[in-house]
Amino acid sequence: MLFPKSYMDKEGETGTSIGGRVKPLIARDFMVIAVFAFGGYAVSFLNQKFVACPHLAQIRRASPPPPHVGALLAAALYGANIAYNVMNKRLLLAHPCPLSVTTMNFGTASMCCMLAWGLGVQKPAKLTRELCARLVPLVLLHWAGILAANVAVCEVNIAFTHTVKSAEPFFTAAFSMAFLGAVPSKQAWFSLVLVVAGVAIAATTEASFTFLGLFAAMASNVGVSLRTVLSKRLIDSKDKGLDPVNFIAVLHCGSFFVSLPATLLLERNGLATMCQAHDAGIIMLIGVLVWVFNIASILILSRTSCVTHSLIRTLRRPMLVVGSILAFGTTVRPLNVVGIAVALLGAYVYTGSLETTPQGSRENSPPRRNVAEVQNALEFARCNSF
DSSP: OOSOGGGSOTTSOOOOSTTSSHHHHHHHHHHHHHHHHHHHHHHHHHTTTTOOOGGGGGGSOSSOOOHHHHHHHHHHHHHHHHHHHHHHHHHHHHOOOHHHHHHHHHHHHHHHHHHHHHTTSSOOOOOOHHHHHHHHHHHHHHHHHHHHHHHHHHHSOHHHHHHHHTTHHHHHHHHHHHHHOEEEOHHHHHHHHHHHHHHHHHHHHOTTOOHHHHHHHHHHHHHHHHHHHHHHHHHHSTTOOOOHHHHHHHHHHHHHHHHHHHHHHHOHHHHHHHTSHHHHHHHHHHHHHHHHHHHHHHHHHHHSOHHHHHHHHHHHHHHHHHHHHHHHTOOOOHHHHHHHHHHHHHHHHHHTTOOEEESSOGGGOOOHHHHHHHHHHHHHHHTTOO
16 A cells, blocks of 8 residues: 555554545645645746845846746645655654654665666766765764654654754854854844744644654754755865765765664664555655655756745745644644744745855955855755755
């Protein structure tokens, strides 16, 4: 079967009757996915060539895609990401083994990457010993960040997890200051304060709140943000030897080889249970969704500006929160809604303040184009964040 146990009724049957549990769940999930994929298409098309920040239009890419092409890419990004999160949560409900789920996610996504190499869709990555040594810490951070996110989703609902994860730019800004010498603007810091305040309000009013879920989501923010900033260094280097698509593929493959031994050691029974026939379909589908989401993100960034790309990805977060509430019927209290809204508003405001100023006097600050290139590298590094 394509769907995991969470779609089945209490007796474990597939729910073939009209009043059964599986058909309403499947219909609701696909409706949510379709609605928000269309939403991504409509928003992007109405913005005409992704011009979402007029005051930053001068750092936009010279030849953005036609509106329909760009809108289809945005629909693929939104639809694949919402589908991934909903189905991944269903899988975790059926098998509360986040390490095993993480391993299967990386494994199936790696298969898609290797298939693309084998079919000639993407040229294989050229790895040297020196490059592999530089990739090891990035692979470990990538694996840890996604694993922590799955632990959070397993503990609390998706809406709360991604409300907390909306604070990711705060950690990215802090690590950028520490490692890249880039100081965010006052507007950026103000928006990040909004995010932190919103997360705090949402945490204190969250019905499914657990400290493990909160700390896991925060740990995911730390891992993903640190990986993003360190990836920027690699992307900037002249001897990197990897284009962005291969960079993501290598991270997926490397993370799988890190995750598999850990799973066999700690969650062997959970992995064996997940390999049952009725779960094989959704496991494979989740891997494909991860690959589609990452490719769509890279294609959007390669054809637009980093500001537009970040805006599209930032708008993905509130859509994901609303979509998960609809898909799972999550109960939200009024103050909880306020916290979620404040956090997501802060993330949105942060998108408009992406311009950073290097440490030192403003007279010696680099021209706008160099600033855009720095942010563009950060956006490429951020593309492989689920």
